[in-house]
Amino acid sequence: MVAPSEDAASTGIFLASNESVYGPGQMAQEAIMRSASTVERYPDDGVARLAAAIGVRYGIDSETICCGFGSDDLLARLARAYLSPGDELIHSAHGYPKIPNYAYANDAVPVSAADQDFTADVDAILQCVTERTRIVMLANPDNPAGSYLSGGEVRRLHGRLSPEILLVLDSAYTEYVSATDYENPLALIKSSTNVVMTRTFSKVFGLAGLRVGWACGPEEVIDTLRRIGITFPISVPALAACEAALEDRDHFERVVGENHRIREMFSDALKSLGFEVIPSQTNFVLARFAEPDQAVRVHQSLEANDIYTRRFAGGEFARCVRFTLGTEEEMLGCIAVLENGCKANG
Numbered sequence: 429m430v431a432p433s434e435d436a437a438s439t440g441i442f443l444a445s446n447e448s449v450y451g452p453g454q455m456a457q458e459a460i461m462r463s464a465s466t467v468e469r470y471p472d473d474g475v476a477r478l479a480a481a482i483g484v485r486y487g488i489d490s491e492t493i494c495c496g497f498g499s500d501d502l503l504a505r506l507a508r509a510y511l512s513p514g515d516e517l518i519h520s521a522h523g524y525p526k527i528p529n530y531a532y533a534n535d536a537v538p539v540s541a542a543d544q545d546f547t548a549d550v551d552a553i554l555q556c557v558t559e560r561t562r563i564v565m566l567a568n569p570d571n572p573a574g575s576y577l578s579g580g581e582v583r584r585l586h587g588r589l590s591p592e593i594l595l596v597l598d599s600a601y602t603e604y605v606s607a608t609d610y611e612n613p614l615a616l617i618k619s620s621t622n623v624v625m626t627r628t629f630s631k632v633f634g635l636a637g638l639r640v641g642w643a644c645g646p647e648e649v650i651d652t653l654r655r656i657g658i659t660f661p662i663s664v665p666a667l668a669a670c671e672a673a674l675e676d677r678d679h680f681e682r683v684v685g686e687n688h689r690i691r692e693m694f695s696d697a698l699k700s701l702g703f704e705v706i707p708s709q710t711n712f713v714l715a716r717f718a719e720p721d722q723a724v725r726v727h728q729s730l731e732a733n734d735i736y737t738r739r740f741a742g743g744e745f746a747r748c749v750r751f752t753l754g755t756e757e758e759m760l761g762c763i764a765v766l767e768n769g770c771k772a773n774g
C-alpha cells in the first residue's frame with residue numbers, strides 16, 4: 429500500500445523519508461515569510477550568496493562550493509559531467525539505492541561492490557576498479573542501513589584510487605554522526621584533486637521541501653558543476669531559509685541532540701524486543717527481522733496504526749524495515765505497536 433500524501437493536511441506519523449521531524453527552526457521560518465515580498469525577482473546572486481554563507485559557517489573557501497536543487501541535483505550533475513557511455517561507476521551493493529541510476533542516466537555502467545553486512549567494503553570496491561572506472565560514489569553514512577565508513581577507511585580507499593577517478597562522498601547525514609572515528613571529508617578534499625562531498629539542507633536543517641544541497645570539491649570540478657546547472661537553482665525563499673538556518677545554532681544543536689537521544693532509546697527498545705538493529709549514525713534506524721514475512725507484518729501493523737515506515741523490496745532488504753526517527757512520542761508509538769505484535773505472535 430502506498431502511504432497517503434505526506435503533506436501537512438494528512439494525518440498519520442510519517443517515518444518513511446528521513447526528513448527532519450523538527451522541521452525548520454523559527455529563524456528559517458521567519459526568513460521564508462519575509463522573502464515572500466520579493467519573489468517577483470530572480471534570485472540573481474542566490475548561488476554565490478549561499479556558497480558564501482556555507483563557507484563562513486564551515487570555514488570553506490566559497491570558490492570550492494556549488495549549490496543546487498537538492499544534493500540529488502549535484503550528484504546527477506557530477507555523473508553527467510564525468511561519465512561517458514560505457515564508463516563505470518562503482519557503488520556499494522547495499523548503499524544508497526539511487527546511485528546506480530546516476531550511471532544509467534548517462535549510459536554508463538553501475539558496478540556493485542560487495543559490502544560487509546551493509547557497510548561499504550574498501551577492498552571489495554578496489555577490486556572492482558577497471559580502466560573504465562570514472563567515479564566511486566558512496567553515501568557516508570549510508571542509506572538505508574545507517575552504517576558508515578571510518579575516516580581511516582575512506583583515506584585508505586582514496587589512497588589506492590588513481591587521481592583520474594572521482595571519489596564522491598554523499599554526506600547527506602554527516603551532521604548526525606556520533607562515531608569518533610568518522611572524519612569530515614573536508615581535509616581530504618583540500619589535500620587532493622579528486623574528492624567531492626555533497627551535503628544537503630533536507631535533513632538536519634529541516635528544509636527538504638525547499639530542495640537545497642551543495643557540493644564541495646576541487647575548484648575545477650566545482651566550476652564544471654556550476655556551468656552545467658540550471659539557471660537560478662536556489663529560489664528566493666530557499667536562499668532566505670538556508671542563510672537563516674546556517675545561523676540558527678540553537679535549533680541545529682537541539683535537533684542533533686534529540687536525534688542522538690531518540691536513536692539510542694529506539695535502538696535499545698527494538699533490541700529489547702528481540703529485533704536486530706543495524707547500528708545507525710543517521711536520523712533513521714534499520715531493523716532486520718528473521719524472515720521477509722515478519723518485516724511485511726511489522727510494516728503492515730504499523731500502517732494499520734497510521735504509522736508509515738519504509739520497507740524495501742528484494743534481496744537482503746526484504747527482511748528489513750527502516751524507521752525514520754520521529755519524536756519520542758512517535759517512536760514510543762511504534763514500540764507499542766511492535767510490542768503488541770510480539771504478544772500476538774506468542
Ligand SMILES: Cc1ncc(COP(=O)(O)O)c(C=O)c1O
Nearest residue numbers: 498499500567571600628630641
Ligand atoms: C544518502 C542520500 N543522499 C542524497 C539524498 C537526497 O537529498 P536531497 O534532498 O538533498 O536531494 C538522500 C535523501 O534521502 C539520501 O538519503
